[in-house]
Amino acid sequence: MQTQTKAASAPPILFAAPHRAMFFSGGVMLLVAFVLWAFELVSRVGAVAPLAWTLPPGWMHALLVLAGVFPLFMFGFLLTAMPRWQGAQDVPVTVWLPPWRLLVAGWAVAIIGLWIPGLLAVGLLLVLAGWGGVLRVLWGVAFNDNPDSLHARLVTTALAAGAFGVLAWFVFAITGDGVWGRVAIGLGVWWCLLPVFFTVCHRMIPFFSSNIVKDYVVVRPRWALGIVLGASVIHGALAMAGFGAMTWIVDAPAAATALWLSVQWRLIPALRVPLLGMLHIGFAWLGIAFLLSTLQGVAALFGHAWLGLAPLHALGVGFFGSVLLGMVSRVTLGHSGGKLVADKLTWSLFLGLELVVVVRVAGELVPPSWSSGVMLAAALGWIGVFGLWGTRYLPVYLRPRSDGRPG
Numbered sequence: 001m002q003t004q005t006k007a008a009s010a011p012p013i014l015f016a017a018p019h020r021a022m023f024f025s026g027g028v029m030l031l032v033a034f035v036l037w038a039f040e041l042v043s044r045v046g047a048v049a050p051l052a053w054t055l056p057p058g059w060m061h062a063l064l065v066l067a068g069v070f071p072l073f074m075f076g077f078l079l080t081a082m083p084r085w086q087g088a089q090d091v092p093v094t095v096w097l098p099p100w101r102l103l104v105a106g107w108a109v110a111i112i113g114l115w116i117p118g119l120l121a122v123g124l125l126l127v128l129a130g131w132g133g134v135l136r137v138l139w140g141v142a143f144n145d146n147p148d149s150l151h152a153r154l155v156t157t158a159l160a161a162g163a164f165g166v167l168a169w170f171v172f173a174i175t176g177d178g179v180w181g182r183v184a185i186g187l188g189v190w191w192c193l194l195p196v197f198f199t200v201c202h203r204m205i206p207f208f209s210s211n212i213v214k215d216y217v218v219v220r221p222r223w224a225l226g227i228v229l230g231a232s233v234i235h236g237a238l239a240m241a242g243f244g245a246m247t248w249i250v251d252a253p254a255a256a257t258a259l260w261l262s263v264q265w266r267l268i269p270a271l272r273v274p275l276l277g278m279l280h281i282g283f284a285w286l287g288i289a290f291l292l293s294t295l296q297g298v299a300a301l302f303g304h305a306w307l308g309l310a311p312l313h314a315l316g317v318g319f320f321g322s323v324l325l326g327m328v329s330r331v332t333l334g335h336s337g338g339k340l341v342a343d344k345l346t347w348s349l350f351l352g353l354e355l356v357v358v359v360r361v362a363g364e365l366v367p368p369s370w371s372s373g374v375m376l377a378a379a380l381g382w383i384g385v386f387g388l389w390g391t392r393y394l395p396v397y398l399r400p401r402s403d404g405r406p407g
Helices: 003-011 018-044 057-084 093-112 118-143 150-175 178-210 223-242 247-264 274-301 309-335 344-362 368-398
Strands: none
Touching: 003 118, 018 057, 018 178, 018 309, 018 368, 057 118, 057 150, 057 178, 057 309, 057 344, 093 118, 150 223, 178 223, 178 274, 178 309, 178 368, 223 247, 223 274, 247 274, 274 309, 274 344, 309 344, 309 368, 344 368
């Protein structure tokens, strides 16, 4: 009788751990967002009639990806990993599930609101409420008495900036004023996503590498956090204020620091273990993105418009996308009772994603008449990579752990 009662009261397996529900909904959101974007690109090459969006298509794409796709994966990772960083208990399902429901409901309404006026703002309010709920949970975990709380506190502060980014999207949805859209993108990319991804890499890549690479020396200087995160915040502030041409001043030292870290973290030896190599390759794109942004800014000083959105997509598709695929795959394998080994499919998909990055960056360098076609090829490549990744990993979140452990 006690066993039956326990089984009856157990939550569905999707809610057995926060990464399950967040990663699953993030995967669905990712595919929906890029299918919509691919449809827009198909219409640009004249293959189908364009849809009537309530937002300009480029803004729509930025909203769904920056405020929807990446944050859902970040929330799943942090709600699972941060308590362990802090030596705290796992977050109870009763605490994180209500914010998840608000996030999922909010994005469902917001996506419908891309066609029906008025609903987008309603959906974003629900998203903001869910984001605030997650932030409240993580804030309580990060700001405790643990003496090694730097990474947790930096990440949580970045998520607070991201909440203001969602608020800016809400104002943009109501007013249609592009200034608020620019602020939302600046907050989302430079004050939220980049600080979260870099801080997690700064903590986790040396740790993972030290367990695998022979004679590994952990290099994790705090001054590197200061340079890269400071550059990201200043870059974002300049971009939001309309002085994007000046960002090269901080991008240059950030590029040098990120590329130096790639060398110190021993990128080449890490490639012998694909699951680890994925994180190292993904991180290398951060240095490349800052370098491209630096070159773009210097070219602008001499009156040359160059590279377009190539630096932004080296950052978003290259750094964020590659680290996401590598880290989420690793967490999924480790927390499902499986071996921490990337199978041939996962490694092949990752290499395919790297090709997508190159294609998307190249899309800013080709003649304008080719641009839409190259962008479409990159979008379809992204959908193909993560669609196949989803067939491999999304079902894992609906099955119990293979080792019989909870979570």
